[in-house]
Amino acid sequence: DAGVTQSPTHLIKTRGQQVTLRCSPKSGHDTVSWYQQALGQGPQFIFQYYEEEERQRGNFPDRFSGHQFPNYSSELNVNALLLGDSALYLCASSPRTGGYTFGSGTRLTVV
Amino acid sequence: RKEVEQDPGPFNVPEGATVAFNCTYSNSASQSFFWYRQDCRKEPKLLMSVYSSGNEDGRFTAQLNRASQYISLLIRDSKLSDSATYLCVVNIGAGGFKTIFGAGTRLFVKA
16 A cells, blocks of 8 residues: 655755645545655644645745645645755645645755 | 644653653644654654543553643653654644644653
8 A cells, every 4th residue: 555655755956946846645545735844843834735725724925836636646836946945845645534644755955 | 822832852761761741732723633753854653643531552641631732642661762753733623624743852762
């Protein structure tokens, strides 16, 4: 049973560039949430997608956007990258009632 | 004030010790509660849910006090393999929910 898969695992981008991160949820899960985790911090909630719509959003600027596809997979897009966007980006899938399974994350470095 | 607050630690304990972590949450609309464990440079993994009546899973006991908006995790007979960061997690809202993580408490168990 495949868990949550994220791609790529590592990424280096330059300030001002745009990035797209991808996530395939665990089989049977229809809700996808994205988190940003800076070094030494807990995961910070970015947003959650269900039925291809953004349902909840944390305190992140509009530079952070996402999408969910009919097969429940999801993308996180970040525009106009800043040095402070360097972090581990975690995707978590769940059934509607909760109980997350996390992917191993994408480590983004902005230089 | 952060929505979920934890003592960052670190807690340094010898093998066999009992250690307790506390967590407070500020949003009274919080519906469900969890403890996650995160190893260094790995994704968070669900350790256990937290129920109002308190619940136990082997050496781990979780307690919830809704009146005080307080959650705890007790680890008995600590093992070296318990060394990790423990994240307190709160789901806010019913139906569409937002999951908020604490910054985590670091535990080091030493021989």
